[in-house]
Amino acid sequence: xxxxxxxxxxxxxxxxxxxxxxxxxxxxxxxxxxxxxxxxxxxxxxxxxxxxxxxxxxxxxxxxxxxxxxxxxxxxxxxxxxxxxxxxxxxxxxxxxxxxxxxxxxxxxxxxxxxxxxxxxxxxxxxxxxxxxxxxxxxxxxxxxxxxxxxxxxxxxxxxxxxxxxxxxxxxxxxxxxxxxxxxxxxxxxxxxxxxxxxxxxxxxxxxxxxxxxxxxxxxxxxxxxxxxxxxxxxxxxxxxxxxxxxxxxxxxxxxxxxxxxxxxxxxxxxxxxxxxxxxxxxxxxxxxxxxxxxxxxxxxxxxxxxxxxxxxxxxxxxxxxxxxxxxxxxxxxxxxxxxxxxxxxxxxxxxxxxxxxxxxxxxxxxxxxxxxxxxxxxxxxxxxxxxxxxxxxxxxxxxxxxxxxxxxxxxx
Numbered sequence: 001x002x003x004x005x006x007x008x009x010x011x012x013x014x015x016x017x018x019x020x021x022x023x024x025x026x027x028x029x030x031x032x033x034x035x036x037x038x039x040x041x042x043x044x045x046x047x048x049x050x051x052x053x054x055x056x057x058x059x060x061x062x063x064x065x066x067x068x069x070x071x072x073x074x075x076x077x078x079x080x081x082x083x084x085x086x087x088x089x090x091x092x093x094x095x096x097x098x099x100x101x102x103x104x105x106x107x108x109x110x111x112x113x114x115x116x117x118x119x120x121x122x123x124x125x126x127x128x129x130x131x132x133x134x135x136x137x138x139x140x141x142x143x144x145x146x147x148x149x150x151x152x153x154x155x156x157x158x159x160x161x162x163x164x165x166x167x168x169x170x171x172x173x174x175x176x177x178x179x180x181x182x183x184x185x186x187x188x189x190x191x192x193x194x195x196x197x198x199x200x201x202x203x204x205x206x207x208x209x210x211x212x213x214x215x216x217x218x219x220x221x222x223x224x225x226x227x228x229x230x231x232x233x234x235x236x237x238x239x240x241x242x243x244x245x246x247x248x249x250x251x252x253x254x255x256x257x258x259x260x261x262x263x264x265x266x267x268x269x270x271x272x273x274x275x276x277x278x279x280x281x282x283x284x285x286x287x288x289x290x291x292x293x294x295x296x297x298x299x300x301x302x303x304x305x306x307x308x309x310x311x312x313x314x315x316x317x318x319x320x321x322x323x324x325x326x327x328x329x330x331x332x333x334x335x336x337x338x339x340x341x342x343x344x345x346x347x348x349x350x351x352x353x354x355x356x357x358x359x360x361x362x363x364x365x366x367x368x369x370x371x372x373x374x375x376x377x378x379x380x381x382x383x384x385x386x387x388x389x390x391x392x393x394x395x396x397x398x399x400x401x402x403x404x405x406x407x408x409x410x411x412x413x
């Protein structure tokens with residue numbers, strides 16, 4: 001299990017350095033198997049600065065090279081030989097001065113040294129995207145907007161993100177700690193005991209004021225298999241805008257190895273790793289009969305999952321279906337290709353439920369789908385917290401995707 005130090009600190013009422021927390025976590029049974037620094041851009045663009053190309057002249061000894069002078073905020077401009085076809089006077093650029101180490105997308109790190117190129121001294125490099133690890137392009141140098149300030153750090157311009165990530169070897173009986181909030185609770189308990197001061201986590205559940213603004217997207221829920229699903233909570237949200245997630249959310253997910261997809265999916269993943277309870281978002285307009293049935297379907301029923309693969313279901317697989325018993329999702333394991341959130345989605349139905357650990361584990365292994373969701377359900381999630389978690393996710397969606405609550409909070413328990 002990967003835990004972000006920065007993310008963890010969102011819930012801690014005290015500050016402590018990463019190494020000390022590592023020792024404390026191991027001492028309370030959450031064994032830290034590794035602690036590593038994380039940077040969203042390798043090297044953090046350390047030493048790179050914004051420059052302004054003052055002059056750009058043809059190299060006397062090479063047709064494809066230019067001799068530039070670049071203002072990087074120092075006492076005098078740097079003389080840099082550049083081979084990029086798009087370099088020109090007046091541009092704002094990224095410069096790697098002598099002594100700076102760059103981290104290319106492909107290849108080993110390279111430390112800038114004073115060089116003589118075709119008889120002309122060069123005091124650094126004007127950089128392309130792939131040369132400093134921020135993209136794949138090598139068509140030419142990076143050209144920044146006119147308002148970029150020469151001499152300012154490239155790391156500030158690109159808002160580099162730094163973190164520390166713990167790899168925790170969690171024993172199967174510690175599902176309560178399988179989230180950032182769960183780990184924060186253990187740390188608060190430790191410091192409360194050893195420092196004789198009561199510490200409590202900063203709770204993200206401040207959504208009591210979240211109320212339906214309309215009943216435009218009514219939906220019914222029926223649990224057919226009450227052994228495999230003892231609680232199912234849900235809410236509909238209308239008029240959302242599916243788009244790229246904000247930078248803070250992408251940074252948190254990437255730090256723990258999650259790939260950002262879009263703001264709706266990213267929020268469900270964020271809340272999963274925050275609270276330990278999985279959620280799933282459906283395109284509301286693709287739910288037939290505007291109803292949810294939690295049930296099992298006949299043996300060998302065909303179902304296409306989000307990865308585009310057709311799977312034959314077992315009659316023991318618990319499914320989330322619409323009112324017409326059309327399968328939408330393998331409960332607690334993996335979504336379906338026809339009901340997932342896409343760029344054209346406007347209305348969603350959001351679920352948070354409790355599924356039987358044994359049922360989920362068997363289905364997960366049967367279809368070789370070892371998802372973050374299934375791994376948590378099979379260890380037994382907190383059945384008492386589904387509505388709180390649902391409200392947390394709904395609040396984040398409205399904050400980052402717009403829209404409004406368009407149904408009551410359905411809760412079949």
